[in-house]
Amino acid sequence: MNSGFLKLSEDRRNQIINAGFKIFAQNPYKKAPVAEIAKEAGISKALLFYHFKNKKELYMFLWEKAIELTTKEITEQNILGTKDFFEMMKRSLKGKCNLTRMYPYASEFSLRAYYEENPEIRQEIQNNFREISEESEKKVFEIMDTTTLRDDINLHEMYREMIWAADGYMHNVMLQGNIDADKIESDFNKLIALWKKVYEK
Secondary structure, eight states, rough: OOOOGGSHHHHHHHHHHHHHHHHHSOOOOOTOHHHHHHHTTTTHHHHHHHHHSSSHHHHHHHHHHHHHHHHHHHHHGGGGGOOOOHHHHHEEEEEEEEHHHHHHTHHHHHHHHHHOOOOTTTTHHHHHHHHHHHHHHHHHHHHHTTTOTTTTTTHHHHHHHHHHHHHHHHHHHHHHHHOOOHHHHHHHHHHHHHHHHBBOO
């Protein structure tokens, strides 16, 4: 990434970031048109390539940016500041919805990136994603109070089921083209309440 990108105004940088998230979220890596990203961002393709030397550099920058933004929300919502698993889920949801309000396509971009099959980026992203996911799960299980949960369930399977449900829900929202963070938050709070009834003693 050219250092000139960091000298742009925050609004200008976010325009480019959001454009990248959107176009890459809607297309496989190989078929995502860089010209469309530039158009969405309101800049020329030449200027976009001035800031990022090629498509891969732009894509990996966006991947790292998505991680950075998510980590920032996790910190701000103090997700690991409670032992109550369902409270963690609520805080995580609030953070993701805050992120969606500023970067509507960040979640779908991250999900598509994980399933991306292009060998140019596939292994690097999957290794990185796996490392982050395993570390996140480890931290949750180190502090969560399991005494309130049923004894007959596999806690790791429960955790992953919720993650998969969240990913599937967000993917469906993107397909419908109706990204309403308030509705997402409301729907998931209801789902968390249901999970709480199912999994608690």
